[in-house]
Amino acid sequence: MGSDGSVGDKLADQWRMMCPEHHHQLRDQQGPTVYCKRCNCAYRYADLVDKRETQPFAVVGRRD
Numbered sequence: 001m002g003s004d005g006s007v008g009d010k011l012a013d014q015w016r017m018m019c020p021e022h023h024h025q026l027r028d029q030q031g032p033t034v035y036c037k038r039c040n041c042a043y044r045y046a047d048l049v050d051k052r053e054t055q056p057f058a059v060v061g062r063r064d
């Protein structure tokens with residue numbers, strides 16, 4: 001715990017953070033949740049998808 005302080009910074013990069021439905025229309029509610037305009041509901045930071053950490057093709061294609 002305690003490592004979530006950077007989520008706000010990640011949200012500043014709008015291309016980066018997605019809701020679980022892969023929308024980018026997120027609005028930080030200055031709390032532990034982010035509101036998705038497309039879904040019309042709020043998600044916790046932990047529920048969001050970080051594109052930078054989600055590189056499925058690279059991960060799947062290269063396993064040493």
Ligand SMILES: [Zn+2]
Pocket residue numbers: 019020021022023036037038039040
């Ligand atoms: Zn959404």
